[in-house]
Amino acid sequence: MNPRLLFAGTPTFAVPALRALIESGQSPLAVLTQPDRAAGRGRKMCPSPIKQLALDAGIDVLQPERLKSSDLAPRLNDLQPDLLITAAYGQILPRWLLALPRHGCWNLHASLLPRWRGASPINQAILHGDAETGVSLMQMEAGLDTGPVLAQAATAIGDEETAGELHDRLAPMAASLLLQTLRQLVDGTLPAAEPQDDARATHAPLISRGDASLDWQQPARNLVRRVRAFNPWPVAFARLDGLDVRIFRARAGGSVGQAPGTLVRGHGRPDAVVVACGEGSLEILELQAPARKRVTAVDWLNAHPDWR
Incomplete structure (x- = not known):
């Protein structure tokens, strides 16, 4: 028999x-998601992607500003859930909620725990040059992404x-891993969760726009990782030849013998805007200037021949 589920995500x-x-016939009894937020130039209130999907499927949606809301506990308790599944919900679950479902709470996390616990695991994996990453399904506990891995x-x-x-x-x-593990729970074949090795844990803090600033003193290979890690948000940016530009794609190039941050002209590579770095050069492939649209370096150089 399928467990009675709650789902929390945003x-x-x-x-x-x-x-x-x-689609597998295991629709949650209710969905928790963050309150609607203002977005876009008009600052119109917009539902989360999870709210929209839940409403389309006819699932009740709860949007508490805080999980300590006095009326939330009785409502969820009345549903008698067997399991709560979370995925990028955006709030820390209080102890009463962790203890509510019969099988506890599971969390889908976008890293191979204990590496990159926290809010930005995908960005951090790229920033630090990890060769691999993945998804983890863990049994939740009070700590941040510290629970044993299922x-x-x-x-x-x-x-x-x-x-x-x-x-x-x-x-x-993550979706496939969840269905596979739920089948094991129903079949009674779910292995015991493996405790995480705290000594191997790394932290993935919440990122901000300022984190995406590029320092031309850094090696080009590091800057390429930053460009990749902050695409699509908040997007890497830098000052170049007196202009503030956002950089969406780039590759590392060889040494050009000029001071870091110098726009290299006459480099013989018509598909890239080349900038000297502390080590090597950054070959920008896609960029955007203020109040302009995002373009390829080829289009930019055609419109700005003085940058060639």
Whole structure:
């Protein structure tokens, strides 16, 4: 018999997991998601991707500003859930909620725990040059991503893969891992969760726009990782030849013998805007100037021949 489920999630990473539950006939009794937020130039109030999917499927949606809300505990207790599944929900679960479901709470996390506990595991894996990452399903406890691991799935990180591209591969992997582990729970074949080795843990803090600033004194290979890690948000940016530019794609090039931050002209590579770095050079392939659209370096150089 399928367990009685609750689901908590907010952004697009959680959508494949919730959709997989619905399509497999295991729709949650209710969904928890963050309150609607203002977005876009008009600051219009927008529902989360998870709210929209839940409403389309006819599932009740709860959006507490805080999980300590006095009326939330009785409502969830009345549902008599067997299991709560979370995926990028955006709030820490209080102890009363962790203890509510008969089988506790499971969390889908976009890393191979204990590496990259926290809010930005995909970005940090790319920033630090990890060769692989993956998804983990863990039994939740009071600590931040510290609970024992029920299941994991690993994947290599592509040499040119951005955070957005990796996110879009990991989300369906997490959904598949969830369904597989739920089948084991129902069949009575679920292995015991493995405690994490805290000595191997690394932290993935919440990122901000300022984190995406590029320092031309750094080696080009490090800057390429930053460009990849902050695409699609907050997008790497830097001052170049008196202009503030956002950089979406880049590759590392060889030494050009000029001071870091210098726009290199006459470099003989018509498909890239080349900038000297502390070690090597950054070859920018896609960029955006203020109040302009995102363009390839080829289009930019055609419109700005003085940058050649």
